[in-house]
Amino acid sequence: MRVLLIHSDYIEYEVKDKALKNPELISDEMKKGRMDEVLVAFISVEKVDEKNPNEIVDKAVEEIVNVAKQVKAENLFVYPFAHLSSELAKPSVALEVLKKIEEKLKEKGYNVGRAPFGYYKAFKISCKGHPLAELSRTIVPEAAKEE
Ligand SMILES: Nc1ncnc2c1ncn2[C@@H]1O[C@H](CO)[C@@H](NC(=O)[C@@H](N)CO)[C@H]1O
Numbered sequence: 001m002r003v004l005l006i007h008s009d010y011i012e013y014e015v016k017d018k019a020l021k022n023p024e025l026i027s028d029e030m031k032k033g034r035m036d037e038v039l040v041a042f043i044s045v046e047k048v049d050e051k052n053p054n055e056i057v058d059k060a061v062e063e064i065v066n067v068a069k070q071v072k073a074e075n076l077f078v079y080p081f082a083h084l085s086s087e088l089a090k091p092s093v094a095l096e097v098l099k100k101i102e103e104k105l106k107e108k109g110y111n112v113g114r115a116p117f118g119y120y121k122a123f124k125i126s127c128k129g130h131p132l133a134e135l136s137r138t139i140v141p142e143a144a145k146e147e
Helices: 047-051 053-071 091-107
Strands: 002-018 032-044 075-080 111-114 119-127 134-138
Touching: 002 053, 002 075, 032 053, 032 091, 032 111, 047 053, 047 091, 053 091, 053 134, 075 091, 091 111
Parallel strands: 032 075, 075 111
Antiparallel strands: 002 032, 002 119, 002 134
């Protein structure tokens, strides 16, 4: 999994078109969204993550929470982003992983938003620009490390 973390004044998105034949079913209210004072996690779920999706979810949650504590962010935003890797997991696995990350972050007490999966989206983001405002993480299942 590849994660790009941007500590932002805000992020806003607008769904434009389907990018998959069967994108996530969404309500009209999910077609646009905005979150302020937010740590945004752009996430590419990778093929190697299919070896142990649950482990990847837990590791990603741990990494995101670590950064959230450092930058004192209480609002988190999970953004499906298929552009951080050339070896993507299949959409069915990726969506489940992203939903579980959202769920577990909420269980830890954060306000969590998530952009719809499987769409082309316009988005605007305002990076805060401090030294920890732009970070990236590569997360790999233990099983893959032994190969
Ligand atoms: N392995 C994966 N990890 C994360 N997101 C993934 C994915 N496979 C599919 N998606 C979602 O489907 C859209 C088309 O690839 C993706 N759309 C995007 O990445 C938008 N930024 C528009 O390009 C994304 O919503």
